[in-house]
Amino acid sequence: MPNLMIVGFRDEVSGKTTISRAFLRYFLENGINATGFKPLSGNNIWRHYDQVCDTLEEGRLYSNDAKLLKKELDGKIDKPIKEELINPVHRLWNEPALIDPLTRIPNFLVDRITFLDDNHLKTILLNNKIASFESLDKEKFLKNLKDNADDIYDIEDIETFNTLVRYYYDKAIYSIYSKIRKDFDLVIIESYGDIALPWNSFFKELDLVIGVEPWNIYVYEPEKYLDAVEITTVSYLKEISTNQIKDLIKPMKKVRYRPARSSERIEKVKKIASDLFKDFDF
Secondary structure, three states: OOEEEEOOOOOOOOOOHHHHHHHHHHHHHHHOEEEEEEEEEEEOOOOOOOHHHHHOOOOOOHHHHHHHHHHOOOOOOOOOOOOHHOOOOEEEEOOOOEEEEOOOOOOOOEEEEEEEEEEEEEEEEEEEEOOOOOOHHHHOOOOOHHHHEEEEEEEEHHHHHHHHHHHHHHHHHHHHHHHHHHHEEEEEOOOOOOEEEOOOHHHOOOOOEEEEOOOEEEEEHHHHHHHHHHHOOOOOOOEEHHHHHHHHHHOOOEEOOOOOHHHHHHHHHHHHHHHHHHHOOO
């Protein structure tokens, strides 16, 4: 099963989801059973309040990116797919989205983690007990989400937080990814922010890497891209940004694209996909 990964060269608004949707639409219209997959995502209580409230009213929590990717699949695949399968791990950030200097715990409200356990879909929450949330009643705000959760872990120290993140993030991403590998012929993996690799599990399973930024689309050979990530990882303890490796690798191809109105954007990028994938026999 081919894997195509989309990464961005901007922390925000690089165009990853637009490109992912356009490529997904292109493959689906050409008879390929494809899906989008965003292993990790997050949104912010202040900047994305409408989206947050809409999902919490459903007793769920997922990103607008997952919603848009699912929309591309609706009516085009045999079985409906939930946003949580497209996006197994999602964080709701508090504002400001910083790290507490005393506890070292990120200033988030809750992590929603969805995984498969004996073929049953389960959801757990990591509930940040130390996050200050004075302007709203946090328990009331998250009530529907908590009522639908299979388990809730309260986070009060960094050691517990790190242990749960390591275990459940990997369990969620691996179990969901394993399922969609069986159900789909092609997976478009979308990273988050400007992170070079959304999860280590995909190291050896990439067939093409696409980097995007305003005006430009870059195509990279997976082996060389991953080598650049690995070399850079030795020097950095934190997540690797795409801009830390951009100068280390030369793209196989660079495509220019112009801005377009939102109603036309996906179709215009889809035309680029037609030429692009013919060039690479993908």
